Amino acid sequence: MKILLILILFSTSVMAQIPFIQGHRGCRGLFPENSLPAFQHALDLGVRVLEMDVVLSADGKVVVSHEPYMNARYASHPSGEAVIRSEESTLNLYQMPYAEIKRFDVGKRGNSLFLEQKAVPTYKPLLAEVLALGEAFRKKTGEAVYYNIEIKSEPGEYGKSQPATVKEFADVVQRQIYKYVANEFFILQSFDMSVLTYYHQTYPEVRLSALVESEKPQFVLDTLGFTPSIYSSSYQYLTADMIQFCHAKGMQVIPWTINTKEQMQQFIALGVDGIITDYPNRAPKIH
Template identity: 25%
Template sequence: MNDTVAPMAIDWPYPFWLAHRGAGRLAPENTLAAFRHGASFGWRMFECDVKLSADGQLFLLHDSTLERTTDGRGIAGEQPWPALSRLDAGGWHSRQFAGEPLPTLDAIARYVLRNGFHLNVEIKPTPGTERATGAAVAQRCAALWREQHRPAPASLPLLTSFQPDALQAALDTEPTLPRGLLLDHWREGWLAEAATLRCAAVVAHCAMLDAAAIAQIHAEGMRVLSYTVNDPGEAERLLAAGIDGLITDAVDRFSPAGGISG
């Protein structure tokens, strides 16, 4: 590790299990309905994707475009929030959720805070807005969590991204918020990059990780999380290898309160 840069030293208050995009695939991803559905199975930490609208509103959506998970069309980040707020983000999933709107980051954060849940915010910028989105997410999360007074102070949100520029902007804006570098392949310099960004964690695709890789990251003072783990055998393998957290769609098959079931 670069001797002049150390990973962020924080306690690790987060549960082992994280529900992917709210409730995985049982409800329309990245909606308040998905969070509520996941909570009904006992889940207490949720992952979601956040991007920036053309007029500066932070909202939940995974894809760059609207077609897959809404009745809208085009690049989401190029549209203003009044137009985005009128879209149906649930009907694509099932009739039960028809009319479910895209939620703002504020709405999700307040739901999480009121219920004492934990949140992993993936910064998902529209290409070209990496720094603007990273800074906006960090600034708003810090403000929302500072406003929290009850039922008890909540753990800070974990900010993650595949985009180093977004994480750098988050670090520059609110250095007290923990960060995690997302990886879908090993690339040259990834570990030094995570350290320079003062990351608390590396979050990697499950197929990439084994005991040696996890130990390498642990040796640099960072935690290791993995996505998206839906198979009990894979979960057992990673648990034995020393993983610190698993992100899953299988909220109805795994037990978030304890061991692996399903």
């Protein structure tokens, strides 16, 4: 019990030091999401928390990607032809070896949802590449870099676009993280409460962030049966009372995805502990 208390106190003290602004998928509003150019640009802007998503390839590689398939909105075949919507289900990353995944471009077409995004040729990188990029930046500048890593897991996809068990998925990801990053420099987040439960039981030293859209903090506590380090909801459903509730329960609050300076200032005034944004260049804490 004493060791657990020390661990919790250590975790809380370190969390308080994590920079406020998190670059969503690197800086999705400015560069192709979850790409090395996006993560590098975020660091160059002053971001020190890189937020990203991970899935697995057929050969067990941890790939940085929001979807477990090629997204028709911006992905292109190795031939250069655009991926079309009807092809997405056939381009299941969990059924593709990473060498094949890497041949697809995910940046040169840009993204019609983000008009400021720079169109540059790029690919879906390995988690190892992103962590190596961040750690090289840390060694070069002497500035700490943190990582908020989301395991993209859905119960309905078990055994389809991801491993059949949470254990298999989580263990592969965690082994990769530990090759590059110490506990105090990363957060593990997921919408899948089973992932968080497994982490809590197997990796109690890891700080966990419960991702939700509109579910209230009490729902998270009731579902998990323990208190995660962070409650991370869509900003659209977050209220001052919910922030106060979380703080009273010992949870930090980091909403997603806030993209205007005015909204950022509004939630800063409400007392959130961090902000996830596609546009870190708009963040008051940076500019």
